[in-house]
Amino acid sequence: MRIRLLLFALYRDLAGTSQLDVELPPGATAAMLVEAVRSRGGGFARIPPGAAVAVNQEYAPLETPLSEGDEVALIPPVAGG
Amino acid sequence: MRIRLLLFALYRDLAGTSQLDVELPPGATAAMLVEAVRSRGGGFARIPPGAAVAVNQEYAPLETPLSEGDEVALIPPVAGG
């Protein structure tokens, strides 16, 4: 399945891109998505394995199983206000 | 000596006037002024003997000695805001 991954702020700068389509086996979790991204090496590998994740615009545990078409975002530590 | 007394809010309504000139012996205190006013009877007598007092626009203890020309005010419990 294909997952649309969004990257913001520090993670986007590390990855050098704000958006990525990632192919994953059916039933893959958010944690597996993070691992797949990190395994690209370089700046990608500097994204922490425990990065916070949002699935379809809601914070979700890394154990969350993903589905085709999900919008997943890697969320660096937040600093609004 | 002559003291200019100002009355506000509830105390003015009790006294029926917002301003009063009071003749007092030299050296009289604010407490003596309050007593002189209360002794007029009627609504005046309903002003409490321990009423808060301001002398020349500052809160002052009832023991404060007054001087000719002082501006003295009787201050009902305050309720701003």
Place this chain on the structure above:
Amino acid sequence: MAVRITRDAIDPAAVLTRVGASEHGAEVLFLGVVRDHNEGRAVASIRYEAYEAMAERVLATLVAEAEARRPGIRIAAVHRVGELRVGEVSLAVAVSSAHRPEAFDAARELVEEIKRRLPVWKEEHYTDGERRWLDGHTPPVPEAAR
């Protein structure tokens, strides 16, 4: 002027412009507003009366004390007098500071001090035509000198 007793409607945005500084990251504005009820009775308006000359002096003192408690903060405070309808602003307090906790704390404390010490009174006018001076706080008076 950052401290004022006024008979005119209070403009909250104008009060806010009296505070702020390039090193300040937080601004807090408090507004006291006339409510349509109090202690179970329907309120039509409140008449605020002040010993105006003294109230402006006391307000300046309270603001100076508050600024001294937290050096570096800026404060503006305006209290209105006259007859105010429901929804009108009776009091505006604005505080700016480097960080938010002191702006919140200073605003809150100053509002409490204003209620305790400002020579201002309010007469509630009820929709049934009655009116009543609200019970207030006995202001703290300095001890007699010995």
Place this chain on the structure above:
Amino acid sequence: MAVRITRDAIDPAAVLTRVGASEHGAEVLFLGVVRDHNEGRAVASIRYEAYEAMAERVLATLVAEAEARRPGIRIAAVHRVGELRVGEVSLAVAVSSAHRPEAFDAARELVEEIKRRLPVWKEEHYTDGERRWLDGHTPPVPEAAR
């Protein structure tokens, strides 16, 4: 709308008009403002970035939670994104309530929650030309379902 992520300058007075009610006697407005220094460094501007669609949803959730904690209060909240110069407003939170304690408390708590949970980031641009993403808070994430 009482909750918004915006690229436009925030008008504090406009945010205040989103709250208030005839039974409310208190309004509190908090403004977060870009400061000219942070951690000892001279700041020229801050670039706020947001996951905008999600941030607007999260902000609506935080406001709804805050209103539910204190039934009857009204809240408006606006967070700005983009590059902000020193003195510009990044966040406005307005709360109105019957009495002042809950307006102060709700405003303060909501600002804390926004800093903890809103998917927003800030990159400080220093006067020496350097720039840096500020350290932030790891947002709380729900437990995995069993």
